[in-house]
Amino acid sequence: MQLSNEEEDYNLSLSKFESMLKTNKVLFFDSEEFEEIILHYLDMGKAALAKKALKLALEQHPKSTGLKLVQVEMLVYDDKLELAEKLLNELYAIEPTNEEIYIQKANICSKRDQHEKAVELLQTALKYTDDYADVYNLIGMEYLFMDNLELAKESFIKCLEEDLEDQSALYNVVYCFEFLDQNQEAITYLNKYIDKNPYSEIAWHQLGRLHYGVKEYENAIRAFDYATLIDDEFLGAFMEKAKAFERLKKYEKAIESYSRTIELDDATSYALLRMGKCYERLGNKALALKYFNQTVHEDPLLDKGWIAITDFYVRQKNYQKALFYVNKALAIDNQNRLYWKRFATINKQMNFFEEAEFGYRKAVEFGDTELDTWLFWVDILQFLGEFESAIQTLLQASEYFPEENEVEYRLAGLYFMLTDNTKAKFHLSNALRLNFDNYILLEDLFPVVWAKKMVQNYIAKHKKK
Structure with missing residues (x-):
């Protein structure tokens, strides 16, 4: 792959700068070259080298506004907000129409949680900028910080109107739609976006995710197919497509897609687990x-x-x-x-x-309050002869299931086992009221109690009512 002239110049500037550092010879760079070098080191997380480059840059170009704005960026990065603000005010006095000054002022306000003020400054930057997309993106982020998802969504949409290729804005738009529970509106928006930018694998992938979210699995698969046609190494799209095939019970196709993810990258435990589940559903136990x-x-x-x-x-x-x-x-x-x-x-x-x-x-x-869990537990306590514990457990269960005949029949049986006939009759009366026909539970679980003439008479009397 051939490098463009710009890339060649950029790489040459970097190697020339690094060579200068090794030899201690002072070489000349123009201010734009220095800006690119400094920002490169900042992006790489090499703050010490960025600072060294900035120091040399300001020595060679002490009046460069661009370099001073990079200096502001580094001061903000280091949380030296007062110094950054002071320098920005000086620059504002010289160039009041420089959009970068407003952007950096907004950045400082954002760091201080003054997000509304940051939006105002960014709105001013829009008057002077040529890069509307970047500013709309920054405005969207400020609205996100304020939890104003509707205005954030509008700003990211404006960003994409200026720059269709801004992937972070595309992700953020979808995030806003989803957070606002506007999945169908998001699908409509992405279809319009795809009409303008049909080769965006990210848009197709996000469209697939949204269709999956509203259980439109066939449409989801179609969208993921387009994403993988555009980028045949799009691991996430293959993974999501496999999940959609699973939902449609198309297990062979799901296995194919999961297998593709393993070909593209190291096997993930998730993909292996899902493949196992698919094979089990196909009856292939081995x-x-x-x-x-x-x-x-x-x-x-x-x-x-x-x-x-x-x-x-x-x-x-x-x-x-x-x-x-x-x-x-x-x-x-x-x-x-x-x-x-x-x-x-x-x-x-x-x-x-x-x-x-x-x-x-x-x-x-640990939080299981399902009725069957309580009943299994109680039946085992009864089997172990721990009647008191079983009663306490049932009383606990009755807080979750106050009108449950299975709880009441068991309480009746246990109280009869302990010869507490008053409580036993109370709970038996409740049980018969709730579900008379289920009295066979007593016969199944408490044969000794069932055999008592008193119990038979009580049930028979209740039946006459």
């Missing part, structure tokens, strides 16, 4: 397990990988292996209620009731 294992090999700290293997073995009813892998996941995230529920369920299947009880208890402790 390949599913292969990719799940590759997932945890690639990222041993990815708990979702260990959980995928856990769920795989649960479906195979291989609870011994499932228990091994769920413990791996819990070693990474031991506050995940879903993992604890899996741990409890697996242990219950293996008749390890004390471990299962512990698992359900931890699941609830």
Whole structure:
């Protein structure tokens, strides 16, 4: 690839400057060359070299406004705002129509959280600038700082009207639309943008994301296809396309797209995990397990990988292996209620009731308030003969499910087991009122209670009502 004359001159200036630093010979550069050299080092994060270049530049061009503005930029970068402001005021007295002065003043205001004042200064800069896109972009950023997403969106749209190729403005426009929950409006805007700039892979990718967000998966795939046609190494577009194929249950095509992401870059644990899930849904258990294992090999700290293997073995009813892998996941995230529920369920299947009880208890402790979790936990406590604990757990559950017949029947049964007939009848009455036909729960869970004539009579009496 041939370099343009400008690029050649730029590279020559840089190598000439670095050669000067090594030999200590003082060479002459014009002020624009110095500006480019200084800004290059700032962009590279080499502040010391930028300062050295600025010092030499000001010695050679002490009256250059451009260099003094670069000096202001460096002072702002170093948070020396008062010095920067003083220098800007001096420059303003000389060149009151220089837009860069207003931009830098706005930058200082922004640093001081004076965003409205920054916008005013940038509006003034618009009167003098030739680079409208840059100023509109800066105005948009100030509105973002103020959480005024509607005005930010308008500014980024104006920026793109001036410069269709400004990718950061394009991302920011979409961000504003999404934040404002205006997905359909964003789709309309991007379609108009693409009419003007049909070879923007970023626009096609963002359009695909938006279609995916509103569950228009076919349209999403079409947009991602265009993005990957324009840039056949667009990893993000291939990844998003794979997810859309998954949603449509087109698992072979999803695998193709995930595979492409692995060809383009190092295998990501996410892509490997999704490929495993796709193979499992296609019924290819061997390949599913292969990719799940590759997932945890690639990222041993990815708990979702260990959980995928856990769920795989649960479906195979291989609870011994499932228990091994769920413990791996819990070693990474031991506050995940879903993992604890899996741990409890697996242990219950293996008749390890004390471990299962512990698992359900931890699941609830970490925020699981699903009815079945409470009921599984209580039934195990009852099986272990811990009636008092079971009652306390049910009373806790009744705070979440105050009108749940399954809770009331269990409370009735447990109170009868403890011969607290008054409380037992109270809860049995509630249960029969809520769902009379479910009284067979007593027969299933509390056969000793069910056999009592008093209980049979109570149910029969309730039936007559």
